[in-house]
Amino acid sequence: MPDKSMKICIVGGGPAGLSAGMYLEQKGYENYTILERLDRVGGKCWSPYYNGRRYEMGAIMGVPSYYAVHDVEEFCGITHDGPKLNRNYKNAKGDVIEPFEPKKNITKIPRLLKMKKQIQQLGEILETKYKGYDLNGHRGVAQGRYEGFACTPDREPVSGENPYLKDLALPFSEWCRLNNVELAQDVWIGPYTSFGYGYFDEIPAAYVLKYLDFQTCMNFVKVNLWTWKDGTQFIWESLNNKLKNPARLNSTIEKVERKDGKVYVTVNGVVEEYDKIIVTAPLYIPGERMDGQKGMVDYFDTRADEMELFSKIDYERYDVQAVLTKPEDHPEISYYVFDNMKKERLGHLMVYYRRWKDEKDQVITTYALRKHKDMEEIPYDKCKEMVLDDLKTMKNPASEVINEWSVYYFPHVFSDDYMAGWYDKVEAMQGKYDTYYAGEIMAFGDMDETAEYSRELVERFF
Numbered sequence: 001m002p003d004k005s006m007k008i009c010i011v012g013g014g015p016a017g018l019s020a021g022m023y024l025e026q027k028g029y030e031n032y033t034i035l036e037r038l039d040r041v042g043g044k045c046w047s048p049y050y051n052g053r054r055y056e057m058g059a060i061m062g063v064p065s066y067y068a069v070h071d072v073e074e075f076c077g078i079t080h081d082g083p084k085l086n087r088n089y090k091n092a093k094g095d096v097i098e099p100f101e102p103k104k105n106i107t108k109i110p111r112l113l114k115m116k117k118q119i120q121q122l123g124e125i126l127e128t129k130y131k132g133y134d135l136n137g138h139r140g141v142a143q144g145r146y147e148g149f150a151c152t153p154d155r156e157p158v159s160g161e162n163p164y165l166k167d168l169a170l171p172f173s174e175w176c177r178l179n180n181v182e183l184a185q186d187v188w189i190g191p192y193t194s195f196g197y198g199y200f201d202e203i204p205a206a207y208v209l210k211y212l213d214f215q216t217c218m219n220f221v222k223v224n225l226w227t228w229k230d231g232t233q234f235i236w237e238s239l240n241n242k243l244k245n246p247a248r249l250n251s252t253i254e255k256v257e258r259k260d261g262k263v264y265v266t267v268n269g270v271v272e273e274y275d276k277i278i279v280t281a282p283l284y285i286p287g288e289r290m291d292g293q294k295g296m297v298d299y300f301d302t303r304a305d306e307m308e309l310f311s312k313i314d315y316e317r318y319d320v321q322a323v324l325t326k327p328e329d330h331p332e333i334s335y336y337v338f339d340n341m342k343k344e345r346l347g348h349l350m351v352y353y354r355r356w357k358d359e360k361d362q363v364i365t366t367y368a369l370r371k372h373k374d375m376e377e378i379p380y381d382k383c384k385e386m387v388l389d390d391l392k393t394m395k396n397p398a399s400e401v402i403n404e405w406s407v408y409y410f411p412h413v414f415s416d417d418y419m420a421g422w423y424d425k426v427e428a429m430q431g432k433y434d435t436y437y438a439g440e441i442m443a444f445g446d447m448d449e450t451a452e453y454s455r456e457l458v459e460r461f462f
């Protein structure tokens with residue numbers, strides 16, 4: 001019988017940490033403590049105020065298959081009550097275009113028809129050849145197995161053998177070539193690269209397809225999306241308020257030592273004793289980080305196997321700016337700039353987002369990537385200038401920048417490490433040092449996959 005009175009430390013008060021608290025509590029574990037280094041919860045769900053309304057510096061939206069987020073909503077008695085999103089497209093010159101509308105692209109009709117057919121094919125092979133591809137997390141994939149819980153509200157346990165799943169370690173562009181569905185990338189790229197998750201020639205297909213499974217991608221195409229009036233941060237604030245043990249804010253963890261079956265955490269100068277620790281904060285951050293945030297390996301008594309595996313983790317550099325415009329320069333809708341989602345246009349504005357339909361004086365947020373694994377990283381200030389110049393080209397110049405954020409984003413491993421079974425090695429370490437690893441790296445960098453991974457972690461080990 002598991003000891004439900006055990007003391008559990010959870011590092012991080014973002015979606016993964018708070019939902020770990022919720023699922024533990026629902027399973028009868030009430031002796032948990034959530035330590036959050038900042039003075040707020042929500043992590044990358046950050047919704048600051050401007051003129052009494054909240055805008056999004058981090059996560060923006062969800063889709064109807066966000067079952068774990070839905071669990072949180074039910075637990076808190078809240079719902080997705082935000083503005084309906086809509087968007088249009090521009091080219092790099094700032095002209096409005098309709099890239100998927102045959103009547104507006106007569107010369108491209110054969111390509112558009114082929115694309116439509118390939119998207120259908122993609123849907124079919126995902127259901128058949130790649131059965132099991134969409135489970136949360138990456139257990140077994142590199143070995144040609146699937147193991148997890150069905151992506152349905154009841155989340156039945158499922159497992160099986162499927163050698164084709166090994167293909168998912170390939171970069172997504174190569175995987176598409178292998179399956180003759182290259183043109184599907186034209187659609188998948190919108191909610192992928194512009195959302196900061198990297199480029200298809202560098203990122204293993206597993207990440208792309210687990211996040212943008214067929215249904216989810218179609219929800220983006222049809223703009224069947226969830227938002228929250230008070231921002232995504234509100235979801236996690238609401239959860240924090242409901243938990244028996246809300247996160248302890250401003251907790252600086254100086255040291256974690258694991259010995260004799262106990263975990264000793266030095267937090268704000270005081271040593272606390274726990275039985276288990278769940279890490280949802282970054283495991284590894286290469287080099288110096290602009291905001292001083294550290295990886296777990298920097299404050300834990302890191303073991304050789306942890307160091308070896310976690311040092312393979314790479315991040316995107318995803319920059320967000322919140323800007324004001326003069327009323328006459330205000331975009332009437334959000335815009336996606338597909339031309340700028342190519343790696344040759346690294347550092348350029350890929351999408352800019354207008355949240356409320358009715359207000360001219362509202363914050364517009366801009367998004368750019370400035371890193372690709374085979375290219376020189378674009379410095380932060382240069383990228384910022386490029387984005388502000390792009391806004392001028394888009395005919396929506398900024399009059400003022402009111403907030404900015406350089407996010408170390410979407411931790412992932414590259415194809416070689418994925419293929420060599422990185423995930424199975426880390427999964428085999430779960431619990432080994434009384435330590436469990438959760439958060440973005442273990443599934444995918446979005447609110448639901450991280451919360452869902454926490455659900456499964458609690459289900460599997462507690």
Ligand SMILES: Cc1cc2nc3c(=O)[nH]c(=O)nc-3n(C[C@H](O)[C@H](O)[C@H](O)COP(=O)(O)OP(=O)(O)OC[C@H]3O[C@@H](n4cnc5c(N)ncnc54)[C@H](O)[C@@H]3O)c2cc1C
Nearest residue numbers: 012014015016037043044058059060061281440445446447
């Ligand atoms: C610009 C942007 C747009 C996004 N858009 C979407 C979207 O539309 N939809 C979507 O689903 N997702 C989106 N995301 C992703 C989503 O926000 C993240 O995947 C999600 O927040 C990850 O949750 P997490 O708890 O794993 O990590 P985080 O949210 O990063 O939370 C980790 C927490 O740990 C804390 N922490 C770090 N180190 C320590 C330490 N040493 N001690 C204590 N605490 C520590 C951090 O302060 C943070 O609060 C977006 C993110 C960004 C940045």
